Amino acid sequence: MARTLLAIYPHSGRRYDEMLMADGNVRPHWRRFFDHLDAVSPEDMHQRLDFADRRIQENGVTYNVYADPSGADRPWALDPVPLIIPPEEWAEVSAAVAQRAALLNAILADLYGEQTLLAKGLLPPALVYGQHGYLWPCQGVRPPGDIWLHHYAVDLARSPNGRWWVIADRTQAPSGAGYALENRLVVSRVFPEMFRDLHVQHLADFFRDQQEGLTALAPLDPGEQPHIVLLTPGPYNETYFEHAYLARYLGFPLVEGQDLTVRGDTVYLKTLRGLKRVHVILRRQDDDYCDPLELRGDSALGVPGLLNVARAGRVAIANALGSGLLASGALMGFLPAICRELLGETLAMPSVGTWWCGEKPALEYVRENFDDLVIKPAYPTQRMEPVFGHELEGEARAEMLRRIEARPHAYVAQEMVNLAQAPTWSRAHERRLIARPVGLRAYAAVNAEGEYSVMPGGLTRVAQGAGARIISMQRGGASKDTWVLSNGPVSEFTLLKSSFGVRDLVRSGANLSSRVVENLFWLGRYSERFDDSARLLRVALARLVDVGGEKTPAVAAILELAETLEVLPKPEEDGEIGEGSEHVLLEAIYDPAQPGSLAGSIRSLMWSATHVRERLSLDHWQSLNRLQREQISAQKKHPTLTEAIAFLDRVLLVSSSLNGFAMDNMTRDEGWRFLIVGRRIERLCFLARGIAGFLRMSSARAQGSLDWLLEMADSSITYRSRYSRHAELLPVIDLLVFDDSNPHGVMFQVDVLSRYLERMAGELGADYASRLQAAAKRLADFDLAPFEHLAFSQGRGCQPCEELAGLLDRLVGAASHLSNGLGMRYFTHVGDVSRQTMAL
């Protein structure tokens, strides 16, 4: 038996230790888990950690550090050792969190209503009228059920004597509940026996309560079913992963502001089947961005007119607009008196000692005890990092004091808390527990009875260093699952497979938002485009490598076609592609800034995929994730031609797995149809333009050109299996254009598109289909006989070539017309941004 993990686990006199008592013994509620952990072999633990890492990476659990569409997402950091809390202790914490949520809701009701708290002097006007977070247009707006605060998060810390304190309230659009859920799904599988034997309380009940609570508040007209959406600011947001994750878990459509539209006093979701009324908006977008008509006018994210819907009581917004106000730390000192006033109760859990500098005596105290305090902004909208008094000296200290005295109401001082420490598995050692400061973010949500349910557990956040005073996910902190034990059996309820009635069955996907459909369409087009570009570039590179980098006529011909297809930039007027071929090709692969480049297509593909993330299967997403990593890592090096070819091989491999998933794993609803239509339109255009260009190029008459044309169209194998001889013009043209059994042929794309268009004809109008079919018919009627004895490789002018190319052009025109038509009929037009107007 290896030495116990306790042997080198550090004790601390300054901090409360979650696992150890003061005498160094393991606390009773940790005993079983610790013994289990102590007994796990290094190999076994290694496997378990691998499992956790893999699961997080493959699920794409990320936390965007800064907004970057090219993919600066960082994997979520999870420590496998949970924080364990015994049932009796949790009962107290939970009651205190529920009380605080109810209190904050009552304060919002007062501040947006009667304002008795101000009239009685229980709250300074500066903390209400002085905050940008107090939204004046929301004054007097009464939400359904008088609920302003539907969901609430609170950051808790434990002081050295073991007592829990409130550090911060989150009332705007609290994040992290989804990450807590994901942590649970991972950690409960890392320690399945312990999870079962310790009777850890499940989280699903909490989310069901939240679901029911929102449903109960839906202001329904007779005959309506509640329609609840989750509003996200979009993929740039740091917690977008969570928005998509929760939307999928709770079964609410994930929407962006542009998906919603207000008509009069009703808000609607733009769907494929027209406008569908929305009753409840679970909002992850900050409130002042929600309605550019009355709130921030510079916001393109919002839903113009939403406030009027709220005013009419026709939508429940969770949390109500204006709720962000209460996240101000300056309120904390006033809460005990307000709690007695509004609830007639004593505040159950104290807040960390907080002095709002806007009060003279408080400012005096702060001046005298500066070294023991942390200075923070009084208003959540202020951008300022916490400042530790004792770290400031000389001029910096004087400057800070001057700033506070100039605008005392904008600052609060808080006493420093020595956070509790908890055991954390060290990644740097083979088998070691280290101690890290932790804080707990707990969650409450309104249930169907209008009371607050508290999530049993929450998100335990871990500071990065042993001596850290601040926990921040932005600064590289990690997280833990939180296990609240129970004395008896736990509820086995799960949202993942709850039972449905016949009425709940959803088959059509008629509620698909227009934006989702639009993004799926572009996902289809981009995934084909990057496949096509990769294939063309590989053809060119392979030839270039074969001839040792020399620019042979064959290489020149391929480059010319690539220019025609806009995969390569057009050369300067009198510029020659010469020695630069290699450079030009590498840029076309790796440089996302170059128009038409492969890297650009990959980026666009990721972008549309990110927007429909909640619709993609996990496998689908993993496959895309791998592609992105591949591109980014390759972009940093200076690859050789051979490495570039290997990269293209892998891109094509990922591409084919992606298509496999699309065909095999995605639900065949209308969204899927748009994906396929997008794909077929893109392939049709690529092939038709490519073949037409080829037929017109005199350089294509060189030896071996037909071989690379087949390769580019991914039809070499089919050709060889049919003709078992070297490529000749007539059979090649037949295979690539006319053979409707070749999935990489022109006619095949037309046939598939026609089938889908038939189903849509009612809505789309027959014009699009008939124009496409007319162009296809003329092509099909084309007489191939003149090609029979055509000496293609010698001929200079080629009349039949020109005629065939003209027919292919027509087909491209009809396909583009169709693409535009789909856009006009079905899409949101995300390019059409609302604008603010102002007249004096």
Next chain:
Amino acid sequence: MQAVRYHVLHETTYEYGSPISLSQQQLHLSPRFLPWQQVFEQRIDIAPAPTWRRDGLDAFGNPVSWISFHAPHDSLRIRSAMNIAVVPHPTDAATLAASLPWDVLRERLAYDAQAPLVEDLEATRFLFESPHVRVKHELAQYAADCFPPGTPVLVGAQALMAKIFAEFEFDPEATTVSTPVLEVLENKRGVCQDFAHLMIACLRALGLAARYVSGYLLTRPPPGKPRLIGADASHAWVSVYAPGTGDDWVDFDPTNNLLPDTEHITLAIGRDFSDISPLRGIILGGGSAEPEVAVTVVPLDEEEIPAALRDDAD
């Protein structure tokens, strides 16, 4: 003294160039209730007719209307016409001198954990930063020489108004609706809104409460010329909290360096322009979004105009 009666016409026209598919507008075009103003008639004509409309009062007690258009349209014309009388309510020097010392008032408005007076609490709505009014120490510095210790608040306000009038130049080209106050302070140029915002910011930086007032101003055509229709513009000025005087608030017009009386017609009161912009909207589609605005203020009975204004009459 007799009330002065006006006919006010405020017309806003948008020619969008191409169709707007969806438009929502918020109107602050109807005059709020005031003891010295009497509205005889007021109507707002809108073309095309809005699909939807809601009327109400905003959080500051101003009439507000929301309208929306759900059908494509390529122009919008809003014509507000009112027949309104302003009763003289002059502020004399004695009133200014009798107002509370500004530093006493500042202390009264600061929070002291006691229940505030009702009117003081009302005034604190206008005591802090607002979207167009940053409160910075540069502003307090600028105003400092107008407010020596013990100066009655309204005497200080009058000195500040005179200082702004003397040091700043009226220049419609210098600023836009979103020019920050500090930039106006630096460049010393702007229009009535800028001067109002600047004066409000200075007062709030000193710990005093000040409101933004929007409305109209009677302008006089050049001698011998007829009054031109649409030659006027909407106007903005400042209202300063001075409990115990009149209705606790006294108006100042820093653009013209005068104390508003019967020549100023009040529409709305807010923390700043953003609370009460006359016409604010969100449109989808269209080309141009630049409005044509024409305001005309005509005294209904020239006989009743105070003598000082009649030098241009024939």
